[in-house]
Amino acid sequence: MGGTLCAQNPLDSLVTRTIHTASKLPSELIYIQTSKDVFETGEDLWFKVYQMDARYLNLSGASQTLYLQVINEKDSIVWQEKYPVENGIVRGHVYLSKDLPHGDYFLEAYTSNSFYRDTTSLSGIRKIRVVGEISDNKITKPADSKKDFRFETYPEGGNLISGIPARLAFKATDRRGNPLDVSGTLYENGQPLTDFESRHDGMGVFVFTPLDNSDYEIRLTSGEVYDLPGIHPQGISLSLIQQNDEYVEFAVRQSPGIPHRNVYTLGTMRGIPYCGAKAVIKDSVIFKIPVKEFTARGIAEFTLFDENFRPVAERLVFVHSPKRLYITAEVDKKSYMVRNKVELKLKVTDEEGKPVSANLGVSVFDKAYAEANYPVNIETHSLLSSQIRGNIHNPYYYFNPKNEDRGEVLDLLLMTQGWRRYVQNDNEKDELKVLSDRLEGIQTIKNKKMRNTEQLIQVSGADENSTFVWAD
Structure with a gap:
């Protein structure tokens, strides 16, 4: 456990469960550093890969083999190789042949301990661009049509609950994920309730009190109309009141008529429990968490549990620990x-x-x-x-x-983007994918044997007598 619990005994089972869940997540985090971002064909792409412990972010030696591959814009593997890991570091270079098609590529690196169970999310990805000459480095983005527009809403804590004031965040993007500025009005039963506009990169937030017997819709000034997420007639909410260098303060509110009950909050970071608290709630209660409980810097997950230790709401907060380099x-x-x-x-x-x-x-x-x-x-x-x-x-x-x-x-x-709604699922099976951690074989190209004249990329490790020191 990485921190101190504010109320330890009632939270023991939560801590144990959290540690157990975290043990099934990727235990390594991969970062790829390249000698630059844009490369010309006919030159070397030097790289350095850091294999880190996913929880403490120090170098990890748990995996012995690093898998590295190059993916083109069509999501096809054009090259892949395996490397031995030495003290958490892998160094090498890729020769970019004159025949390599120009465009954007992705370097993807992973180990047997660095990917999620669904194998679709890799932590080690680096985008590069390959051009014939640097003067060719021009980006042309086709305009997106209105049908590519995406607008999504995210209730703070997970759900909208009737009669409880809510902060509703939103985000607007095109189909490529690029942010779009938006503005509009929230309507209640056909009448304008509040205006809003995006503040940064298509994101914004507004406050209102939802009622389950009312109809709501969002009308953007660009003409699109969206319904709100479903409103729960009863429930419990978690909202951030304020955050400063000393405290993170939350308000927990529940619907009238629900009996007194115990609620618990647990603060974790990268799977490590750092602090927790217990309270008895009637209508509302305030949790005030000292920042000093977190000895690390990063995204903290504050999860609210009901009296049966079921997660009912979550809020992510970035904690700025004073400990840093x-x-x-x-x-x-x-x-x-x-x-x-x-x-x-x-x-x-x-x-x-x-x-x-x-x-x-x-x-x-x-x-x-x-x-x-x-x-x-x-x-x-x-x-x-x-x-x-x-x-x-x-x-x-x-x-x-x-x-x-x-x-x-x-x-x-x-x-x-960090929003989640909790849905209880006790039947989830713990199935883990297995990737070999042994270094065997040589370079392979997916579904194709390549003649020397066809080979687009060649690779070799750094010379043992050479010293290369890089960082972004």
Whole structure:
């Protein structure tokens, strides 16, 4: 267990069950770093793969073999290989032949311990672009028609409950998942109730009190009309009141007429229980969780359980633990001539300014070869992109200190893309897929034997005498 329980005894069974459930989730997290984002045919794509413990985010040696493959835009495997893992790290390079078709590709890396049971979700994915020359790096996006428009709503905590004030988050995208700005009005029984508009990347939120005997619909200014999710006549809700550097505060409300009962909340992060509390509720109760209970940084899942220890609501919150690393880089001068030697000094300290040993990486390349619009790095991947499903548009926005609203819009992201509604299912079978962790055989190409003249990509590991240090 990773933290301290506020009320330990009544929560023992919840903690045990949570740990048991977490043991069935992927135990490793994969991050792929490449020497740059855009590559020209006829050059090498250097990579470094970090194999991390999915809970504590330190290097993991649990798996001995890493599987790496290249996927084209048609979702077909064009190349794949297996690598031995050494102390949680894999290094190598891929030669991009002059004959390789131009376009976007995905590097996908996984181990026997890094994917979900349905095998459709991989944590280690890196998008790259291959061009003939860097001057060809132009993106043309066809316009989406109205029929490709998607608008979805997400009640905070999971459900709308009659008579209980609710925050309803929403998200609008095109069929490719790109955000679209929207505005509209919520109507109750044919009368306008409240106006709303998206705040960031097609996401927004508004507040109202739903009633189960009323009819609701959302009318967007662009003309589309949507019904609201079903409204429950009775129930219990979980909502975030406020969050600061010291506390995360929640309100739990239940419908009138429900007898007094015990409720429990449990705070976990990446499958590790950190804190919990018990309360007796009549109409409402406040849970105030000290942030210091979390010794790690990332997305915390706060789950509300009823008196029978059944999960009834959930809320995700990003917890900013004071414990973190600070990295500074210094060069010996401000400008250099071509082929000048560059001396680079890297320094890593903790929150108290004390030096910390670290496995570092640095990528150095012309900015023309960077994906400048939506950069990704090991921080955005480990703390955000790999933790909630689906594609996140510009994840770095939520970590860039220049964006003063990053905390508020990150909460919007967690209310929409991180949303879940609990449906009790006691008959779920625990079936685990098995992937061999033995390194055998050589390079294979799916459903095709390739002659030397047809081979588009070649691969080799880094020379043992070479040193490569990269990080985004």
